[in-house]
Amino acid sequence: MNDSTVAVFYIARGIDAGLNSAKEFVEAWSRHPPEHAHQLYFLAKGWKSELQHQKLVQLAQSCDAKLLDLPDTGFDFGAYFRALPQIEEKWVCLMNSYAKPNTPGWLRLLSQSARTTGNGIAGATGSWQSLGWSPLKQGSISATAATALSNIINCANWKKFQSFPNPHLRSNGLVIEKCLLEQFAKNSKFPKTKNEAFQLESGINGLSMFALDNHCKLVICGADGKEYPIEKWPFSVTFRSHEQQNLLVTDNRTHEYIASSKNRRRKLADLAWGRNNVRMIRESPKNTTPFLHNTRRTKCPACDMYCADPFLNSRDYNRQISTHTFDYWKCSECEMVFIDPIPEDISKFYSGGYQEIPDNLLSLERMAKKEAYRLSPLLRHKEHGDILEIGPWIGIFSLNAKRRGFRVSAIERDPHVCRFLRQVVEINATETDDVVGELQNDNKKYDAIILWHSLEHLAKPWIVIQQASHRLKVNGILIIGIPNITSTQAELLGAKWLHLDAPRHLYFWSPRGLRKLGMKNGLSVLELHTRDRLSRVLERNAWQHRIQGIIGNRFTRIFLSLIAPPLLSLFFLKNGGAGITVVFRNDGPADPTERKCDAP
Structure with a gap:
């Protein structure tokens, strides 16, 4: 075993997915070999039938997989956390119960993306969707009573999920450095509810946020071998985009999209990427990947890179010292919003200050109280x-x-x-x-x-x-x-x-x-x-x-x-x-x- 060997965690759950899903996974695994050093692990949970469990053991043996029997609690992340101490490999690939490799060399491409860029993490799919209250600019919200009621019902999630766009790598077909996942498990609450499991994937304290805090970059790797940074995810032709023909790994959510009507597809894409981006995706050629090449960009002064997009234009509405229009930009890397250019004589816009200087200490004390x-x-x-x-x-x-x-x-x-x-x-x-x-x-x-x-x-x-x-x-x-x-x-x-x-x-x-x-x-x-x-x-x-x-x-x-x-x-x-x-x-x-x- 070398340092690049990947432990592939496949969730083999008996209650929901059952033996058929495990068989489909093994068939896809055989059709689309990983082409990278690995050890496959079946994380078996929820198998109440001894006969079915024995068949699973035989299925694991047929593809040289090691089978780890785990309690049926904690959802997928709970299984991943429990399996970590039982492996020696330094890299881990997460695969849920409905995962299926979709192209030969899928693990090689994911591993290269995670390793060669120094990211420590790379995914086959990602999304901007938020499970909190999505903002108006997502474009999928209509001003209806039903929507308002839905937002009120979701109020418990407001502080647990970043608002849209909420970029996160989906925890299926995701390669991550073992030590990074171990540290995340150590800092995370063991999930007891479905909502807590969702928080681990896409919440403000979820895996993607944890990776960003540890100076990793979130990238999607496509079947074309290209890496897509966060701002290019909607145009990667992977998750809920066109026919998803650039997917390395599929699952039940990607299958849902393919099987949906045109109207339903549009709604699913709206949730993942926002209506404006979905319109751009639909209008782009289906066999190409648009990279926002027509978008005007400027240099972020903090990052020293041309990675800032137009944010808004404004004037001095508060004091009306000038009628000049000022441009604000937002950096896609550090998320800073900044004005550019800065007015040469910025001091004149502070005329009068924010508060008058008090006449004496007593006046200041009244304000301070x-x-x-x-x-x-x-x-x-x-x-x-x-x-x-x-x-x-x-x-x-x-x-x-x-x-x-x-x-x-x-x-x-x-x-x-x-x-x-x-x-x-x-x-x-x-x-x-x-x-x-x-x-x-x-x-x-x-x-x-x-x-x-x-x-x-x-x-x-x-x-x-x-x-x-x-x-x-x-x-x-x-x-x-x-x-x-x-x-x-x-x-x-x-x-x-x-x-x-x-x-x-x-x-x-x-x-x-x-x-x-x-x-x-x-x-x-x-x-x-x-x-x-x-x-x-x-x-x-x-x-x-x-x-x-x-x-x-x-x-x-x-x-x-x-x-x-x-x-x-x-x-x-x-x-x-x-x-x-x-x-x-x-x-x-x-x-x-x-x-x-x-x-x-």
């Missing part, structure tokens, strides 16, 4: 120590932290505010707009660094987070709050969303993207919220702002501003609130590019 709840993420992890707030403006958070016994320093670009912070709030405030340079030159270590809705204003915020992680003590925390560009409110209000605030807000991330950014810099995630108190306040303010912009009658406007926001927030919960709050921790020196399974 109303926002004392913002200390909660800090106080849950730290009781005292040295903290640095980047972008405090008039110092509301800094004052509250100082009152609780923290030693507070600050970095702020506005000279008038810096003077106020030093003379009135009496904290050490450094005046600079070069936050990266200041962090690089600062040798002090902090118990906490705070970026409370300031990260989106900073130049090169990905480097700010990198440098901030270097300025944290061991077990020090980094608290970040930013607007949630993936919230339902942001999607609905688009260019006129209050918290887009073009062009002052330069950068945004999804919750997943922000989490990946922190982990890339060696930080672990302690908390991540999109429905905390500040998020709800931001959401209410944005609803009120929009209502006041479209309702002319003064009394109607006041009435709706009071009544509508809580109702709208309750209905549009699916992608979280208008803000993201995340708490990272510095667990100590580590190589941020090292996958967990490579650690000693």
Whole structure:
């Protein structure tokens, strides 16, 4: 056995699939040999008939498979988790009860994709489908009472699944490094319900998300031998695309699609890829794979690659300092949304600031008392120590932290505010707009660094987070709050969303993207919220702002501003609130590019 040998886990379940499915698998296995070093394992579960079980044993022997008898609990992932300690191979291929190899050399192609790119994982199929509440842009939702009822029924899944698009590799025909799967099993809850099993495949803490957090890339490998990154999955002609003629491995879901009517196929494809992409797939030649070659792209400043697509265009609707249109882009690699180009004289758009500088400390204390709840993420992890707030403006958070016994320093670009912070709030405030340079030159270590809705204003915020992680003590925390560009409110209000605030807000991330950014810099995630108190306040303010912009009658406007926001927030919960709050921790020196399974 060499290091590239793959343990192929085939779920042989007696209750649902039965002996016929196992026979069909073996026949397909014989017709389409793997052409790669392997050991086939039958994971036998749910065989109540001794006679049927004996036939399964004979079937396994006919293809030189080892048979592992397992309890019939935990669904497919439970079987995979239980089988892992019983094998010696360093790579694993997952095959469910209905799996059938579909082309010769299928395992060779999957193994090459997982190994040669250093991914550690590759799949025969993937999907963007979300089992949570799919957003309007998926295109498969109609405004009907039945849909609304369905969304309410699915409310339990809102926080467990990424909203559409929710890219994940399907756990059938999936090759993965054994150590990566072992670490995932160690960190995961053993599934007891079907929903928990679905979460392991496509949830926010599922296998694909875990692989991304461990610096793997999610790729689909087709029968044509090509690798397809996430943005090209809908056009890979594999899962629910054309006649699926590029599939390496089939299963009951791919068979369902082929056997469906034209109308049913369209609905299934809508769920997997979204209506707009399905329309593009239908209009493309069926024997080719369109790669969005007509899509205008720009360079992502964080990734330094041309991997960013147009996101939206907006103007300065909040302050109306300019009528210029600003372009926002979204990177397909790091999921950052950014403005490009950045206005040359960005300072003029800050005229007047966000809040007036108070006349005295008493006025600031009145304001700070109303926002004392913002200390909660800090106080849950730290009781005292040295903290640095980047972008405090008039110092509301800094004052509250100082009152609780923290030693507070600050970095702020506005000279008038810096003077106020030093003379009135009496904290050490450094005046600079070069936050990266200041962090690089600062040798002090902090118990906490705070970026409370300031990260989106900073130049090169990905480097700010990198440098901030270097300025944290061991077990020090980094608290970040930013607007949630993936919230339902942001999607609905688009260019006129209050918290887009073009062009002052330069950068945004999804919750997943922000989490990946922190982990890339060696930080672990302690908390991540999109429905905390500040998020709800931001959401209410944005609803009120929009209502006041479209309702002319003064009394109607006041009435709706009071009544509508809580109702709208309750209905549009699916992608979280208008803000993201995340708490990272510095667990100590580590190589941020090292996958967990490579650690000693």
